[in-house]
Amino acid sequence: MRHIEIIENEWIMLPDGRRLAARIWIPRGIGRVPAILEYLPYRKRDGTAARDETTYGVFAKSGYAGIRVDIAGTGESDGDFDDEYSEQELSDGEAVLEWIASRDWCDGNIGMIGISWGGFNGLQLAYRQPEALKAVVSVASTTDRYADDIHYMGGCLLSDNANWAAQMFACLSRPPDPALRSDWRAEWIKRMETLPFMAADWLGHPTRDAFWKLGSVCEGYAKIKVPVLAVTGWADAYVNAPSQLAANLSGPAKALMGPWEHRYAHISKLGAADFHSEVLGWFDRWLKGEQNGAEDLPDYRVFMQEHFNPTAQNKPREGRWIAEAEWPSPNVTQHSFYLGNSRLEQQPQSGECIVSTPAHVGQASGVFCAGMRIDNELPGNQSSDDALSVCFDLPLDTPLELLGRAVFNFVFTSDTPVAQIMARLCDVSPDGVSQRISYRPLNLTHHTSHDTPEALVPGQRYYASIALNECAHRLQSGHTLRLALSNSYWPIVWPSPTATALTLDLAECSLDLPVRTVSTEIATSAPAAPQEFPTLGADNLREPAATARTETLADGMIVQETFDDYGATRDPHHGLEVGSHVTTRYAILPDDPTAAQFDSAWAFTFQRGDWRVEIETENSMTCDATNFYLHRNLRAVEGTEKTEILTKEWSQTIPRGLL
Numbered sequence: 001m002r003h004i005e006i007i008e009n010e011w012i013m014l015p016d017g018r019r020l021a022a023r024i025w026i027p028r029g030i031g032r033v034p035a036i037l038e039y040l041p042y043r044k045r046d047g048t049a050a051r052d053e054t055t056y057g058v059f060a061k062s063g064y065a066g067i068r069v070d071i072a073g074t075g076e077s078d079g080d081f082d083d084e085y086s087e088q089e090l091s092d093g094e095a096v097l098e099w100i101a102s103r104d105w106c107d108g109n110i111g112m113i114g115i116s117w118g119g120f121n122g123l124q125l126a127y128r129q130p131e132a133l134k135a136v137v138s139v140a141s142t143t144d145r146y147a148d149d150i151h152y153m154g155g156c157l158l159s160d161n162a163n164w165a166a167q168m169f170a171c172l173s174r175p176p177d178p179a180l181r182s183d184w185r186a187e188w189i190k191r192m193e194t195l196p197f198m199a200a201d202w203l204g205h206p207t208r209d210a211f212w213k214l215g216s217v218c219e220g221y222a223k224i225k226v227p228v229l230a231v232t233g234w235a236d237a238y239v240n241a242p243s244q245l246a247a248n249l250s251g252p253a254k255a256l257m258g259p260w261e262h263r264y265a266h267i268s269k270l271g272a273a274d275f276h277s278e279v280l281g282w283f284d285r286w287l288k289g290e291q292n293g294a295e296d297l298p299d300y301r302v303f304m305q306e307h308f309n310p311t312a313q314n315k316p317r318e319g320r321w322i323a324e325a326e327w328p329s330p331n332v333t334q335h336s337f338y339l340g341n342s343r344l345e346q347q348p349q350s351g352e353c354i355v356s357t358p359a360h361v362g363q364a365s366g367v368f369c370a371g372m373r374i375d376n377e378l379p380g381n382q383s384s385d386d387a388l389s390v391c392f393d394l395p396l397d398t399p400l401e402l403l404g405r406a407v408f409n410f411v412f413t414s415d416t417p418v419a420q421i422m423a424r425l426c427d428v429s430p431d432g433v434s435q436r437i438s439y440r441p442l443n444l445t446h447h448t449s450h451d452t453p454e455a456l457v458p459g460q461r462y463y464a465s466i467a468l469n470e471c472a473h474r475l476q477s478g479h480t481l482r483l484a485l486s487n488s489y490w491p492i493v494w495p496s497p498t499a500t501a502l503t504l505d506l507a508e509c510s511l512d513l514p515v516r517t518v519s520t521e522i523a524t525s526a527p528a529a530p531q532e533f534p535t536l537g538a539d540n541l542r543e544p545a546a547t548a549r550t551e552t553l554a555d556g557m558i559v560q561e562t563f564d565d566y567g568a569t570r571d572p573h574h575g576l577e578v579g580s581h582v583t584t585r586y587a588i589l590p591d592d593p594t595a596a597q598f599d600s601a602w603a604f605t606f607q608r609g610d611w612r613v614e615i616e617t618e619n620s621m622t623c624d625a626t627n628f629y630l631h632r633n634l635r636a637v638e639g640t641e642k643t644e645i646l647t648k649e650w651s652q653t654i655p656r657g658l659l
């Protein structure tokens with residue numbers, strides 16, 4: 001058995017004198033080895049400790065040093081956290097890579113891995129071409145921070161802009177561990193006093209400006225020279241990047257799309273797979289030089305989904321694994337259908353269609369990014385949302401297989417200067433169960449540009465096009481493909497300020513489908529079932545639990561509320577006890593989009609022996625036709641007597657502009 005040394009905390013000195021905190025796994029007795037870095041703000045000491053335990057021991061036993069580094073101003077790391085994917089974060093990341101390469105246990109070859117934040121900055125650092133970075137495994141990431149992150153989609157504001165900011169606000173308010181920093185209290189107070197108001201900062205950039213272009217690798221795909229393995233799951237929010245990277249990177253790039261949610265595949269609740277072997281095979285080829293054929297993998301390995309009874313609860317998906325040797329694939333061709341009288345037709349039709357739907361369409365949407373809650377987060381049966389939408393159906397007498405991005409093209413007039421449209425593709429079974437295949441909104445003021453949108457002139461004709469999110473779905477004979485259109489998709493998308501009626505010119509409306517046809521499937525190289533992996537073995541002090549409910553109040557307000565108690569545990573290595581829970585609430589009136597409201601409340605507890613701190617945060621977002629109103633507050637106490645350390649409130653008003 002290879003001996004693994006675990007360094008619980010190592011200080012990485014930056015050129016300006018700040019220190020970043022790292023946890024390191026080193027295989028001993030084999031000399032210098034390649035390294036795998038994950039660089040996050042989520043706190044190695046408690047936030048990702050359980051997940052890290054499932055990966056880095058496996059990597060170390062396979063001959064890699066594993067390094068988990070906390071971004072500046074998070075965990076025990078020095079400095080101030082400023083924003084996600086900032087210049088400070090990325091320049092510090094370059095210094096971290098240089099530091100790792102200089103260690104006497106590293107052979108100078110480093111790979112980066114990460115899901116979400118770490119998947120983003122792995123690509124972003126590859127874009128900057130640091131010498132030591134030789135390969136990347138990027139999970140649930142994006143190539144375009146404006147188009148495909150948690151803030152905006154199709155120029156529409158995602159409610160997760162506020163929700164994610166609320167979660168980061170709570171996470172960034174947590175203290176350093178006194179066992180590692182004697183100045184923990186002063187550092188903690190300084191952090192809480194200076195927390196960035198990220199919801200307001202992000203909302204202050206409603207167009208695709210320089211703020212979002214920083215860190216968007218689509219600005220120059222050719223700058224990424226190192227091999228990239230891009231991985232995501234269909235239940236995740238970040239489904240577009242893998243195929244984009246496989247299609248656009250000039251170096252070795254492979255895409256892997258499973259049924260998974262926003263988790264590493266080996267710990268997925270929707271069909272776990274052997275993530276470790278995929279990662280190690282990639283890094284063995286590009287960090288160790290092993291001729292294992294990683295470069296010969298199919299460009300795009302995909303879990304092709306099929307219809308199942310969709311519910312909000314986590315459960316495995318139905319489907320099969322396929323592979324495309326090259327991407328884009330000659331097996332996928334565009335088939336155009338045309339909008340008619342509630343149907344999709346083979347030829348262009350005439351006439352008009354009015355899309356004017358209530359603001360609460362989207363109650364069956366699930367959460368934006370499944371995998372962040374404990375359960376009750378997936379899209380359910382879409383038939384209730386379909387009933388409130390304008391639908392166009394294509395009954396099928398033969399199976400239909402889709403792989404890629406469907407495109408909805410349309411000509412419209414609007415009766416309001418700011419309007420949005422949502423397009424959903426659904427697979428409807430013979431008994432009427434509607435399963436969402438893909439979706440995407442468009443802020444119609446962005447119909448020509450996300451950089452320079454313009455208010456609509458009521459009554460004027462416009463052309464627009466929506467490339468729906470990537471999908472892989474096989475519809476069975478006897479099922480119906482449905483295009484569902486609405487003016488809103490709450491609570492995923494924040495509604496436009498006024499109820500809208502869009503008039504579509506059916507003669508100019510079409511749906512282009514990416515139809516896949518193959519005579520002989522190639523070998524899929526599908527991920528195997530997960531092998532055994534280590535777990536943290538934390539003492540369970542409080543069991544996790546989750547609830548979700550929807551109710552209609554006396555005034556007609558529709559309220560969705562979720563509660564997630566993430567439980568409480570004691571770390572077996574250093575004894576830190578951590579507990580947390582969160583409540584979220586979304587409310588809207590069907591006939592008044594300005595009634596939209598988001599609220600969340602987080603609570604954290606930390607304890608070891610006589611030391612105890614508690615943090616409570618609250619966030620809210622409301623609006624009227626002119627402005628967004630953001631409010632947040634924080635309360636931190638210490639000890640069993642709950643001595644108040646800090647109480648602070650922030651409020652900010654942001655003009656809506658064309659949102």
